[in-house]
Amino acid sequence: MTVEYGSPAAESGGRVDFMTRHTLECRCCGREYAEDGYRLECDDCGVNALLRTRYPGTGLPVDTATTGPFRYRGWLPVRRSRPSENLTSVFAAPELGARLGLRDLWVAFTGYWPERDCHAECFSFKELEAIAVLGRRPESAPLVIPSAGNTASAFGLLCTRFELPCLLVVPARQLGNLSLAVPFGPTVQVVALADASYPQTLDYARSLCDRLGVEVEGGVRNVARRDGMATVLYTAYEAMGRLPDHYVQAVGSASGALAAYEASLRLTDGRLPRLLLGQNAEFAPVHELWRDGVTGGRSCPGEIWTPELTNVTPPYHLPGGIAEALRATDGRVTVATTEQARAAAGLFEATYGIDIEPPAAIALACLRQAAASGELPPSDSVLLNITGGGRRRRLRETGAGRRPVAATVLPHDGAGWSVDLALRGPASRIPV
Numbered sequence: 330m331t332v333e334y335g336s337p338a339a340e341s342g343g344r345v346d347f348m349t350r351h352t353l354e355c356r357c358c359g360r361e362y363a364e365d366g367y368r369l370e371c372d373d374c375g376v377n378a379l380l381r382t383r384y385p386g387t388g389l390p391v392d393t394a395t396t397g398p399f400r401y402r403g404w405l406p407v408r409r410s411r412p413s414e415n416l417t418s419v420f421a422a423p424e425l426g427a428r429l430g431l432r433d434l435w436v437a438f439t440g441y442w443p444e445r446d447c448h449a450e451c452f453s454f455k456e457l458e459a460i461a462v463l464g465r466r467p468e469s470a471p472l473v474i475p476s477a478g479n480t481a482s483a484f485g486l487l488c489t490r491f492e493l494p495c496l497l498v499v500p501a502r503q504l505g506n507l508s509l510a511v512p513f514g515p516t517v518q519v520v521a522l523a524d525a526s527y528p529q530t531l532d533y534a535r536s537l538c539d540r541l542g543v544e545v546e547g548g549v550r551n552v553a554r555r556d557g558m559a560t561v562l563y564t565a566y567e568a569m570g571r572l573p574d575h576y577v578q579a580v581g582s583a584s585g586a587l588a589a590y591e592a593s594l595r596l597t598d599g600r601l602p603r604l605l606l607g608q609n610a611e612f613a614p615v616h617e618l619w620r621d622g623v624t625g626g627r628s629c630p631g632e633i634w635t636p637e638l639t640n641v642t643p644p645y646h647l648p649g650g651i652a653e654a655l656r657a658t659d660g661r662v663t664v665a666t667t668e669q670a671r672a673a674a675g676l677f678e679a680t681y682g683i684d685i686e687p688p689a690a691i692a693l694a695c696l697r698q699a700a701a702s703g704e705l706p707p708s709d710s711v712l713l714n715i716t717g718g719g720r721r722r723r724l725r726e727t728g729a730g731r732r733p734v735a736a737t738v739l740p741h742d743g744a745g746w747s748v749d750l751a752l753r754g755p756a757s758r759i760p761v
Contacts, residue, residue, distance in 0.1 A: 346409045353380045353406075353552060354650030364406060366466045369547040379649035381591060382406050382552045389563055389596060398457050398560040399464075404595065405560075406552050407464030411491065416456055417561050418445035419568040422713070425680050429700040433710040435569060437561050441719030442683050451482040452556055453525045453686060453717035454585065459483035461557025462546065473498065473543050475534035477527045477636035478506025479686070479717060481519070489514035492511045498534045499736075501523040503636055507734045510727040519736035526629045530627055549584040549644055559592035564594055565712050573712035576602040576703060580615055580662075581638040583651045585716065590654040602712070604660030605705075606651075607695030609635045609667060618645045619655060619662040619708060634645040634667045635687045665694035675683065675696055677715070685716030700715050 355371035357378030390403025397413030426434030488495035
């Protein structure tokens with residue numbers, strides 16, 4: 330069905346501004362807030378609960394004249410939309426299903442795969458997050474984004490395209506993960522922390538926001554991130570004509586899995602897809618929380634094949650968090666080794682001729698194990714979220730290779746990394 334999205338306020342260069350009609354609800358106390366573009370938490374419950382968007386009307390809102398995530402802008406917490414190519418394709422996958430013993434397997438692929446009408450230039454569903462976050466915030470508001478690679482690529486790409494000031498903070502060892510077919514523009518600056526893990530990068534970015542007087546973007550606490558990724562499930566619902574019996578994805582903060590859960594709540598008042606979440610066995614705090622109720626207390630390894638999955642403080646026990654989603658869907662969390670994931674990536678490429686990102690390979694490896702163990706009935710419908718792919722192909726096509734990204738590398742001085750930065754060019758619109 331098609332709905333009215335709000336009153337258009339302005340249109341410029343293909344961008345459409347409009348009034349928002351959603352509210353933000355605290356999942357602990359139920360208090361509701363009007364949208365301001367920044368709010369991450371309840372005034373009363375603070376960081377002890379997640380917010381969730383509440384949209385007017387029922388039924389999936391589809392703008393049939395629009396492509397990309399803004400096709401569903403009636404269920405996006407945004408004040409503006411911009412033209413976007415299609416980023417996600419959902420298709421029946423009998424070839425892969427036959428290899429796994431599943432008769433009704435579907436794949437949601439977000440990345441670069443032009444034959445499937447997928448044109449995500451950052452090769453990841455993080456572009457869905459970024460475009461929604463930028464649509465939610467006041468346009469002049471600068472951004473500080475910590476990332477292990479894919480999120481930084483997405484925000485850097487879009488802030489380059491829209492000429493918005495953005496400071497990306499990444500572990501220096503992950504600079505190679507920012508490989509794109511096009512370079513970042515002058516509004517984007519990259520700061521790389523020598524010898525830093527992803528969790529340390531998150532902590533540094535928070536300190537930097539305090540130092541610069543910039544609003545924290547919020548990560549999984551930002552409703553725009555989750556609702557942007559929820560468009561994957563909306564695309565699947567359109568393609569399948571129903572919700573799947575099982576939903577499979579690899580997780581770090583689990584914002585994508587929470588997005589799928591919240592999307593399914595909007596789409597049905599009955600049966601929900603069962604969540605099957607995967608992590609890298611080398612570092613799996615969400616799996617430990619699901620299995621034991623607590624984490625093992627291990628620090629994040631410095632080198633890991635899937636740094637995107639190494640969030641050490643996932644929103645597990647919070648109202649609206651991972652535990653709630655797993656309970657509501659009778660879900661489970663499993664793990665796969667890097668070796669198993671590499672084999673799964675090879676299987677996908679051998680089947681469909683396209684490379685997939687390491688987190689997506691973890692998801693497929695976990696699905697492969699679940700199917701082999703008989704946990705998934707062969708006739709059940711399964712949606713596998715391939716959260717990124719096509720990087721190797723796109724870089725090969727453009728001849729870009731893995732060229733280095735220009736970055737300011739900050740050494741560790743024994744106590745930490747300096748927050749005194751001299752921002753250059755248009756990125757200096759971030760106050761220092």
